[in-house]
Amino acid sequence: MNRNLATATAQRRSNGAEWIGGEPSVLVFDVNETLIDFESMNPLFEKIFGDKRVMREWLGHLIMYSMTVTLSGLYEGYFTLGQGLLKMVGDIHGVRVSDADIEEIRQAMLTMPAHPDVEEGLSRMKDAGFRLVTLTNSPSNPGGQSPLEHAGLAHFFERQFTIETVRAYKPAQQVYHLVAQELDVPPSSCFMVAAHVWDTVGAQSAGYTAGLVTRPGNAPLPVASLPQPNLIAPDLPALAGQLIQVWRS
Structure with a gap:
């Protein structure tokens, strides 16, 4: 030992x-x-937000709000929560995140x-x-x-x-x-x-x-x-x- x-x-x-x-x-x-490797999604976030660093921002929110949901005695699925947070991060950056963008990121999460x-x-x-x-x-x-x-x-x-x-x-x-x-x-x-x-x-x-x-x-x-x-x-x-x-x- x-x-x-x-x-x-x-x-x-x-x-x-x-x-x-x-x-x-x-x-x-x-x-x-x-x-x-989540970093494989960097080019996709670069395309949508103009900055690949937004991937880390979104992932940080996803970790934080998944914990928040549990601590609050609530539950929502990971992908649904992640999709909502994409729109929230879009609002923060003044970027409209389309349904097509969300689906592209969902598929990327399944194929990293x-x-x-x-x-x-x-x-x-x-x-x-x-x-x-x-x-x-x-x-x-x-x-x-x-x-x-x-x-x-x-x-x-x-x-x-x-x-x-x-x-x-x-x-x-x-x-x-x-x-x-x-x-x-x-x-x-x-x-x-x-x-x-x-x-x-x-x-x-x-x-x-x-x-x-x-x-x-x-x-x-x-x-x-x-x-x-x-x-x-x-x-x-x-x-x-x-x-x-x-x-x-």
């Missing part, structure tokens, strides 16, 4: 929470940004490519004997390919979980508990893999361990009173190496 993980485990035990942070058998992957490092990382983790599943805020796509299927990644995963089942967005604890219950494992056997600290904090608060993938624009949150990722890596192959070193060597 590496020093950081040993220290975190000791701290949890000193607080009387020995059930948290066991050896993971299930790796639970966030999808958006962690596995698939994987990050180039993902397949290698997933292969190493699967070969090391970890179970792999996904947990995403994005909805399923009845009658069509899921984003993972389109990106050629679906075959790595035994299950694809979405928040639709519990009608609450991450980082609500019931979302993470859903996965553990459906797989019939304790939360302490689950290890969240995400590119966002809000996702790792949510998962760890529900009893998971977690690894942060520091995709561009993401970094650890150095606040001592909050859960810190057990592992931190710049990409999936590097995270796979750490997982294997800590729990498979």
Whole structure:
């Protein structure tokens, strides 16, 4: 066990929470940004808004308002919420967002490519004997390919979980508990893999361990009173190496 993980485990035990942070058998992957590349939509936002940076603005609103909906005790589907926010961002920038624009972005969200490092990382983790599943805020796509299927990644995963089942967005604890219950494992056997600290904090608060993938624009949150990722890596192959070193060597 590496020093950081040993220290975190000791701290949890000193607080009387020995059930948290066991050896993971299930790796639970966030999808958006962690596995698939949202930056691929930059040219589309450049065309509609005249500035590719609006994609990040819209995505930030989508994350914030999905949390707002859940905290308010409400629920609305991810695509419907995203479409409304496109029009809101259009109003902010004085740009009329047409129905055709919205449909083009919806299709783009279903067909984003994987990050180039993902397949290698997933292969190493699967070969090391970890179970792999996904947990995403994005909805399923009845009658069509899921984003993972389109990106050629679906075959790595035994299950694809979405928040639709519990009608609450991450980082609500019931979302993470859903996965553990459906797989019939304790939360302490689950290890969240995400590119966002809000996702790792949510998962760890529900009893998971977690690894942060520091995709561009993401970094650890150095606040001592909050859960810190057990592992931190710049990409999936590097995270796979750490997982294997800590729990498979």
